[in-house]
Amino acid sequence: MFRRFFQNTRKPEGFLGRMMLRTMNGGHTPLSNWALSLIRPAPDARVLDVGCGGGANIARLTKLCPNGFADGIDYSAESVAFSKKKNARSLGKRCNIRQGDVGALPYGDQTFNLVTAFETVYFWPDLGKAFHEILRVLKPGGQFLLVCEMDDVTNTTWTGLIDGMTIYSGEDLKARILQAGFASVRLERNQSCWIALLAEKRR
Template structure:
C-alpha cells in the first residue's frame, strides 16, 4: 500500500493549511535567522518575498528597509496569513501581498532590489525558466536569495522526496548552474556550520 502524499507543504489550503503555516513559521526559524545573517539589506531596498507563507520574513524585512516589502504566494491561505501578520504595513501601503504563480508573476521588469525565497523552491516547476522569471523582476545589481533547510545532502532528503508532494531538492552546485543560465552574474553560497542549512545569494 502506497502512503498518501503530504500536500499541504506545496500549497497550504483549508483549515489544515492554516495550521501548516503556523508550524512552518515555527519550524523554519533557524533557517530564516541564518539567511538574515547572510544577506545585506539597504534601507532603500524594495523587496519581494516569494512563497511568503505566514509573512514572518516580510515582517523581518520591514524592519530593515524604509521601502516597500511585498509578498507573493499562490496559496490563498498563505496570502491571508501574510496580510494579517503585516496588517499595519498593508494598511500603510508599505506592503502588498500578491496571489500569483511564480512562473508568471504580475510584476514589472526590474521592480525589486532584493527577492527572497525561503523554503519554497522545492516546489517550483520548470526551475530553469522560473529562475529566468525571477531574474526579470530584479534590478541590475539586485539580488535573489534562496534559503533552505537542506543542501541536497540531508539524511532525510529521500524520506521527504518520497512523502511530500511535488518536492525536488537541489545542491548548491546545481542551483548555481541554473542561476547563471537564468542571467545572474555572481552566486555566493553559505552553509551553516555543522548543519545542512543552505543559503544561496545570486547577483544580477
C-alpha cells in the same frame, strides 16, 4: 492524517493548511535569521518574497528595510490570507501581498532591489523559467537570496511524503541560477547543513 498534513507544505489549504503555516512561521525562524544575516539591503530597498507562506519573512524584511517596501507572493490563497493577517498593520503602507506564480511574476521589469525565496524552490515546476522571471524583476545590481534547509538529493524521506517535492543540491541550484543569466552566485552552508545562495544581477 499525517500525510494529509504534510501535503500542506506544498500548497496550504483549509484548517490543516493554517496549522502548517503557523508551524512554518515559528519553525523556520532560525533558518530565516541565519540567511538574512548574510545580506545588507539598503534601508529603502524594495523587496519581493516569493512563496511568502505565513508572512513571517515579510515582517522581517520590513524591519530589515525600515524605509523600504516588501511585496509578497504565493500561489496558495490560504497562504496569502494568512500572510495578510500576519502583516495587517503594515499592509498597504509597508507591504503588499498577492496570489501569483513565480513563473509569471505580476511585476514590471527592474522593480526590486532584492528578491528572497525561503523553503519554496522544492515546489517550482520550472526552475529555469522562475529564475528568468526573478532576474527580470530585479534592478541592475539587485540580489536574489534563495534559502533551503535541505540539499541532500539522496534523502527521500520528505520527497516520498510530500507530492511534487524535489530536492536540489546547492551546486545544481548555483549552476541553474548562473545559466539563467545572473552575474555571480555565492553558495553558503552552515553547521546545520542549511544552504543559502546569494546571486547578483549584472549592473
